[in-house]
Amino acid sequence: MLTNAADWGRRNLPVIVSTLTFLLGWELLCRGFGIRPFLLPSPSAIWTAVVPVWPNIAMHTVTTLRTVLLGLAASIAISLPLAMLIASSRTMSAAIYPLLVLTQSVPKVALAPILLVALGANEFSRVIITFLVAFFPLVVSSVAGLLAAPPELIELGRSCRATRVQELLRIRLPYALPFVFGGLRVAAALCVVGAVVAEFVGADSGLGYLIQTSMAFFRTPVAFGAVVILAIMGIALFQLVEVIERLLVPWSSNLDSNSNDNN
Amino acid sequence: MISLARVGKTFKTRRGGHVQALDDVTISIRPGEFVAIVGASGCGKSTLLRMVAGLVLPDIGHLTLDGKLVTGATKGTAMVFQSPTLLPWMNVERNVAFPLSLSGGDGPEARERARVLLHSAGLAGFEHRMPRELSGGMQQRVAICRGLVQQPRILLMDEPFGALDALTREEMSLSLLALWQANPMAVLFVTHSISEAVLLADRVVVMSPRPGRVAEIVEVNLPRPRSFDQEASAEFHRCSKLIRDRIYGGAAHAH
Ligand SMILES: Nc1ncnc2c1ncn2[C@@H]1O[C@H](COP(=O)(O)OP(=O)(O)OP(=O)(O)O)[C@@H](O)[C@H]1O
Ligand SMILES: [Mg+2]
Numbered sequence: 181m182l183t184n185a186a187d188w189g190r191r192n193l194p195v196i197v198s199t200l201t202f203l204l205g206w207e208l209l210c211r212g213f214g215i216r217p218f219l220l221p222s223p224s225a226i227w228t229a230v231v232p233v234w235p236n237i238a239m240h241t242v243t244t245l246r247t248v249l250l251g252l253a254a255s256i257a258i259s260l261p262l263a264m265l266i267a268s269s270r271t272m273s274a275a276i277y278p279l280l281v282l283t284q285s286v287p288k289v290a291l292a293p294i295l296l297v298a299l300g301a302n303e304f305s306r307v308i309i310t311f312l313v314a315f316f317p318l319v320v321s322s323v324a325g326l327l328a329a330p331p332e333l334i335e336l337g338r339s340c341r342a343t344r345v346q347e348l349l350r351i352r353l354p355y356a357l358p359f360v361f362g363g364l365r366v367a368a369a370l371c372v373v374g375a376v377v378a379e380f381v382g383a384d385s386g387l388g389y390l391i392q393t394s395m396a397f398f399r400t401p402v403a404f405g406a407v408v409i410l411a412i413m414g415i416a417l418f419q420l421v422e423v424i425e426r427l428l429v430p431w432s433s434n435l436d437s438n439s440n441d442n443n
Numbered sequence: 444m445i446s447l448a449r450v451g452k453t454f455k456t457r458r459g460g461h462v463q464a465l466d467d468v469t470i471s472i473r474p475g476e477f478v479a480i481v482g483a484s485g486c487g488k489s490t491l492l493r494m495v496a497g498l499v500l501p502d503i504g505h506l507t508l509d510g511k512l513v514t515g516a517t518k519g520t521a522m523v524f525q526s527p528t529l530l531p532w533m534n535v536e537r538n539v540a541f542p543l544s545l546s547g548g549d550g551p552e553a554r555e556r557a558r559v560l561l562h563s564a565g566l567a568g569f570e571h572r573m574p575r576e577l578s579g580g581m582q583q584r585v586a587i588c589r590g591l592v593q594q595p596r597i598l599l600m601d602e603p604f605g606a607l608d609a610l611t612r613e614e615m616s617l618s619l620l621a622l623w624q625a626n627p628m629a630v631l632f633v634t635h636s637i638s639e640a641v642l643l644a645d646r647v648v649v650m651s652p653r654p655g656r657v658a659e660i661v662e663v664n665l666p667r668p669r670s671f672d673q674e675a676s677a678e679f680h681r682c683s684k685l686i687r688d689r690i691y692g693g694a695a696h697a698h
Contacts, residue, residue, distance in 0.1 A: 330528075339516050340541065
């Protein structure tokens with residue numbers, strides 16, 4: 181355990197140092213040039229503004245986090261079956277893929293206010309917007325993964341008399357998992373974007389809502405605090421996806437935890 | 444048991460041309476027989492094997508198995524590919540049992556059968572390793588076990604030792620012979636090595652390229668069990684020379 185902690189420290193030392201240097205530079209810049217806090221608050225000003233209202237901020241964080249997670253869950257639940265459908269036959273792919281690309285050429289930020297009017301300013305429509313922003317890269321990388329199975333493995337399945345469903349579920353899907361997780365990392369980051377966009381347009385809580393209302397009263401430090409929390413949320417989700425990948429896809433070569441050759 | 448009667452296969456290339464991979468191939472293989480196929484690269488050996496496996500269908504002629512026309516992968520036929528093609532997400536034991544799991548026979552007895560085979564292939568203790576933790580030769584042995592676990596009546600092997608070094612190759616040929624002697628099945632074995640073909644087989648099918656045809660079928664009259672000592676025998680030389688002459692045509696006579 182002790183060596184693990186020491187290892188962790190050694191591996192993350194560069195990022196810790198660079199973050200601290202960045203914060204220190206920021207602080208010195210604000211103080212040295214006397215920048216007013218409603219234009220650019222210093223890290224300490226953000227801290228002192230956020231700490232007294234933390235229960236309120238925690239509430240907003242939970243709201244946003246829930247939208248993000250529900251949006252991510254919806255993305256997974258819809259993207260994976262969709263990807264399997266697309267990968268299962270050329271006809272399906274020809275029928276569905278163009279429609280998907282079409283939905284992607286529509287700017288979802290522009291769609292958000294329209295959807296909120298159509299579906300109502302509730303959590304459901306915010307999850308839908310989050311999903312719309314996030315799902316596409318997941319579908320694309322999953323399809324790429326499902327089609328990436330080497331022909332030898334497919335032929336192996338055929339020679340063992342695998343049915344088409346077995347070929348998809350027992351060979352193509354496991355082979356695609358590293359690709360799926362690649363898409364999942366992008367989708368997790370996009371879910372945070374999607375949730376904030378939805379909250380900008382129509383919400384009465386959430387970090388996006390907090391940023392808007394804070395800026396309306398020039399409480400820039402609080403808004404900055406919300407932005408920092410969103411960034412931390414994005415990083416945490418990214419890390420979570422990586423941890424799950426390590427558990428579920430231990431054979432993936434790009435996650436070889438034994439090769440510490442870069443330190 | 445397996446019978447190919449005047450079988451031909453032509454592939455369309457992407458540019459719209461045609462490649463005649465097999466032409467007028469007639470072979471019949473008896474139950475329990477060990478048949479090797481040799482020939483230059485591109486003469487249709489893999490195509491022939493994949494056809495018997497039911498992965499490719501002939502355009503002309505008849506391919507029958509026990510008198511029934513082959514229209515797809517048949518039960519009782521197992522294929523070992525040139526590369527191990529193990530599933531990287533399964534451990535060795537589950538890889539071996541994979542064909543059984545597809546037909547729902549994935550119970551403890553399947554695992555047991557896999558373990559016994561791995562043991563006889565010298566892989567005891569490696570059951571729970573992942574494929575990438577094994578050497579190339581060990582992976583290929585796992586692939587052979589995966590073929591044998593199906594208890595095939597016909598085992599198709601497409602240059603199974605092609606990627607191995609000469610030492611591992613010799614060792615694996617002998618263990619393959621031992622396995623074959625213990626399990627009654629017909630083996631169709633593609634190789635580039637003439638001496639490997641003569642050492643292993645009852646009959647050697649020599650193929651000539653463009654289009655792939657059967658040039659000669661050589662009977663090997665060496666007693667079993669076979670060993671490398673027999674490489675010095677007159678019969679071994681007779682067979683090797685016959686095969687070599689057939690492959691290189693007139694060129695070999697010039698020496
Ligand atoms: N799926 C395919 N599509 C088009 N052409 C093919 C296909 N499979 C094989 N061929 C062609 O058929 C011919 C015979 O191929 P095959 O793989 O059977 O040769 P081989 O004897 O196994 O060669 P090698 O010893 O190099 O493995 C080759 O010319 C090859 O290009
Ligand atoms: Mg071949």
